[in-house]
Amino acid sequence: xxxxxxxxGERVKYGLESDxxxxxxxxxxxxxxQRETKSYALEDLMLLSPCEPSKVLCVGLNYxxxxxxxxxxxxxxxxxxxxxxxxxxxxCQDIVCPPISRRVDYEAELAVVIRKTAKNIARQDxxxxxxxxxxxxxxxxxDLQPKDGQWTISKSFDTFCPLGPVIDTDANPDNLMVRxxxxxxxxxxxxxxxMIFSPLDLVSYLSAVMxxxxxxxxxxxxxxxxxxxxxxxxxxxxxxxxxxxxxPVVEG
Numbered sequence: 001x002x003x004x005x006x007x008x009g010e011r012v013k014y015g016l017e018s019d020x021x022x023x024x025x026x027x028x029x030x031x032x033x034q035r036e037t038k039s040y041a042l043e044d045l046m047l048l049s050p051c052e053p054s055k056v057l058c059v060g061l062n063y064x065x066x067x068x069x070x071x072x073x074x075x076x077x078x079x080x081x082x083x084x085x086x087x088x089x090x091x092c093q094d095i096v097c098p099p100i101s102r103r104v105d106y107e108a109e110l111a112v113v114i115r116k117t118a119k120n121i122a123r124q125d126x127x128x129x130x131x132x133x134x135x136x137x138x139x140x141x142x143d144l145q146p147k148d149g150q151w152t153i154s155k156s157f158d159t160f161c162p163l164g165p166v167i168d169t170d171a172n173p174d175n176l177m178v179r180x181x182x183x184x185x186x187x188x189x190x191x192x193x194x195m196i197f198s199p200l201d202l203v204s205y206l207s208a209v210m211x212x213x214x215x216x217x218x219x220x221x222x223x224x225x226x227x228x229x230x231x232x233x234x235x236x237x238x239x240x241x242x243x244x245x246x247x248p249v250v251e252g
Contacts, residue, residue, distance in 0.1 A: 003029045003132065003167040005048040005090070006040075017042055017166055029131055029167070030115065030214035049090040049163045050134055051113050051215040056083040056161055057206055058109075058138055060151070062195050062221025069224040078197050078205055081151045083138075083161045083219075091164035091245045096252045097231055098157050101141035104249075106229050107222035108180035108188045108237040111136035112199045113167050118212040126200040129212070132169035133176075133199070135237040135245035136219045137162040142228070162235075163217065168242045173199040178223065181236040190223030 002017040014029060015022040020042045027033030060079035061067045067074050089095070097104045115131035139160040144153055173192060180188035192198075197205070199220050206212060229235055231251040238244045 001132075001169040003169070004050050004165060005052075006045040007048065012048065015040075047090050047092060047165055049088045050165070050167045051131075051163070051217065053085055053088060053215050053217040054213050055085065056088065056217045056219060058083060058155065058219040059197065059202060059221040062197055063190055063223040064194060064196060065190065065224040066222055066226070067196075069226070074196060078202060080206070081155060083155050086158055087156055087161035089159050089162050089247070091162065091247065093162070093247060094159060094250045095137075095139055095162065095229065095235065095247045096157070096159045096250055097229070098141065098252045101144055103141070103143040103228050104230075105140045105142045105226050106180055106182065106187070106235050107138035107140060107226055108178050109136040109138050109219045109222050110173060110176060110178055110192055110199065110239060111163055112173070112203060112218040112220060114203070114212045114214060114216040114218075116214055118203065118207045121204050121207040123201060123204040126203040126207075129203060129207075130200070131214075132167040133171040133173055133239075133242060134163055134167045135165070135239050135242055136217070137180075137235065137237050137245060137247065138219050138222060139229075161219075162237075162245055162247045164245045165243045171239075171241050173220075176242075177240045179238040180225070181238065182227070182229065183234055187227055188223050188225035192220070194223065195221065
């Protein structure tokens, strides 16, 4: 199944997408729902982020090549930071470069979407708490990162967490190609089988620390090839089987 959120007039709706056709539902994937009889062409809809997380949990240095790129030793446990819900935007919505930053970077990532409340979940049970997977971009004000000594400010600006276009419930998180294209040119490319900590490992690990709520998102880390974006650019995160998350870059 492929879930998305969109605007129907002034109402926010969830829908199921198949072969470019979207069937709206009453309800949501996080509780009971009922398919409606009408349908829309995907290309005619204004998409929103496919979920509304109460928090976005992020993993740093989860690809071996990225850790080598930034010359940091491989971690023996996940390196975790957070983005606020106000950073979330959907596909085709703008990434806004803040005026206080001189360098804003892209970071293509596989995103995990939580289906139901999770706390102290064993690794073997983690899949039962996952709705599915979507594309994410952990946008970062790189020049603000080292000054703080931690990552909250550099990662938390409004629009710095694009998600979408859909949540794929059938994707295999351990074998997906993740790519980032900047103005059509491939800048990042890796398979999720290169992760140090798998997506389901992360669900279990994080649920031991905090309660995960329906719609919460875990960004699972970025491969090597991070680089800057500028106003006028177009950034695309592609994950095979999930789709393309496309965002224009504008000046704040």
